[in-house]
Amino acid sequence: MSTQALIYDRISLSDILNMKVYDYSLPYSAREVAKTMPIDNERRVLDGLQDLDPQVIGDIYDQYFSEVYRYVCYRISDETVAEDIASEVFVRLLEAAQNHKGPQSSIKGWLIATASNAVNDHLRLLYRRPTEELSDSLPDENSSITFELDLREQNRVLHSAYTQLTAEQQHVLALRFGLGYSLEETATQLKKKVNAIKALQFRALASLQRQIGEGNHE
Amino acid sequence: MSKLEQLLEDCLESIERGDTIEAVVLRYPRFADELRPLLEAAISVKNKSLFEVPSVVVRRNRAKLLQQAAKMREGRVKRDSWSIWFVPLRRAVVTLTVLAFVFASGTNLVRASASTIPGDRLYPVKRTLENVLVFVTVDSQKREVLVEALGNRPHLLEGGELGG
Numbered sequence: 001m002s003t004q005a006l007i008y009d010r011i012s013l014s015d016i017l018n019m020k021v022y023d024y025s026l027p028y029s030a031r032e033v034a035k036t037m038p039i040d041n042e043r044r045v046l047d048g049l050q051d052l053d054p055q056v057i058g059d060i061y062d063q064y065f066s067e068v069y070r071y072v073c074y075r076i077s078d079e080t081v082a083e084d085i086a087s088e089v090f091v092r093l094l095e096a097a098q099n100h101k102g103p104q105s106s107i108k109g110w111l112i113a114t115a116s117n118a119v120n121d122h123l124r125l126l127y128r129r130p131t132e133e134l135s136d137s138l139p140d141e142n143s144s145i146t147f148e149l150d151l152r153e154q155n156r157v158l159h160s161a162y163t164q165l166t167a168e169q170q171h172v173l174a175l176r177f178g179l180g181y182s183l184e185e186t187a188t189q190l191k192k193k194v195n196a197i198k199a200l201q202f203r204a205l206a207s208l209q210r211q212i213g214e215g216n217h218e
Numbered sequence: 219m220s221k222l223e224q225l226l227e228d229c230l231e232s233i234e235r236g237d238t239i240e241a242v243v244l245r246y247p248r249f250a251d252e253l254r255p256l257l258e259a260a261i262s263v264k265n266k267s268l269f270e271v272p273s274v275v276v277r278r279n280r281a282k283l284l285q286q287a288a289k290m291r292e293g294r295v296k297r298d299s300w301s302i303w304f305v306p307l308r309r310a311v312v313t314l315t316v317l318a319f320v321f322a323s324g325t326n327l328v329r330a331s332a333s334t335i336p337g338d339r340l341y342p343v344k345r346t347l348e349n350v351l352v353f354v355t356v357d358s359q360k361r362e363v364l365v366e367a368l369g370n371r372p373h374l375l376e377g378g379e380l381g382g
Contacts, residue, residue, distance in 0.1 A: 052287045052288075052290055052294070054284055054288070057284060058284065061279075061280050061283055062280075065271075065276060065279060065280070066271040066276065069271050069275065069276075070267065074266060074267050077266070079275075083275055086279065087279045087282060087283065091283065091286055094283075094286065094287055094290060095290075098290065158266060162263065173263050177260065177264040177266075177267060178263075178266070179267070180267075183227070198223045198224065198226070198227050199220075199223050201223075201226070201227070202220075202222065202223040202226055202256070205226070205256045205259045205260055206259075208259045208262075209255045209256060209259040212259065212262070
């Protein structure tokens with residue numbers, strides 16, 4: 001199966017196991033082949049998950065943990081909490097496999113969807129129990145510290161604006177800009193058409209830009 | 219899908235390829251004022267993303283996951299050994315309960331049909347039981363005695379069911 005076909009076709013488990021693993025640290029258009037997994041492992045992976053085979057579990061973790069963690073970090077921006085959530089996603093994979101409710105086609109799709117649900121649950125709880133922010137100490141006049149504080153303030157405004165978006169808008173931006181998914185991959189993940197993703201992306205960015213503007217005026 | 223949504227996507231692809239925001243919006247002067255802030259927002263959220271996952275995080279959580287899997291395997295072995303005797307026992311109890319219920323129902327039915335006469339609803343039950351009794355009686359002498367006993371009932375003589 002050609003790389004181009006892999007990118008634009010609906011991603012299935014056999015596709016994942018047969019496709020080349022990309023280096024997600026690079027922009028999407030510049031991703032390069034890192035390694036391949038043979039297709040005859042597909043049955044082995046599903047059986048291995050149910051049997052709690054440590055080799056299979058380790059392989060799945062190695063392939064997908066970074067992406068899940070990056071997704072969660074993008075949505076939450078608290079790395080400690082993000083690590084807990086990302087870890088929990090993989091435990092849920094094991095539990096679901098035991099109960100025959102695990103992924104039937106795409107492990108990656110299942111993991112990202114579960115991560116999205118876990119993040120949404122966390123954010124719902126968080127907004128019900130708001131916590132007081134610790135006050136920053138007074139800055140001195142050192143220009144590098146001032147620059148860093150400005151940068152932190154910008155990030156704070158950006159993250160605050162991002163959290164004002166709907167869960168679906170946050171999810172689309174996280175997939176498109178956090179993980180570098182193409183429109184087609186994002187559409188597959190959200191089970192929507194490509195045009196719907198373009199519209200969602202547009203509304204998300206428009207809303208984000210509005211929120212950033214309001215945040216800067218405060 | 220509106221034209222602006224498609225233009226936004228085209229501009230994002232150009233920026234991904236290395237173009238600046240200004241170079242891109244210059245291609246669409248009519249929409250520049252609308253596109254520029256959206257593209258700036260897109261760049262901001264793109265820069266929010268983490269590119270490198272710390273290796274210590276990867277290692278720590280891998281060990282944790284494999285440990286969790288080992289615990290689940292252990293728990294499953296304990297459940298499997300317990301179910302070796304529990305499941306058959308449960309099946310035996312259910313089967314015996316059903317049989318006891320059927321037996322009790324049947325016994326009550328037979329008892330209720332014992333005093334019935336032709337025309338009663340349970341009379342066929344009584345007749346069937348009598349026929350079964352005759353059938354299972356192997357000894358020919360005993361069978362003759364039984365048939366005679368069953369035949370010596372006034373209501374049967376009327377119907378001529380067992381009469382000679």
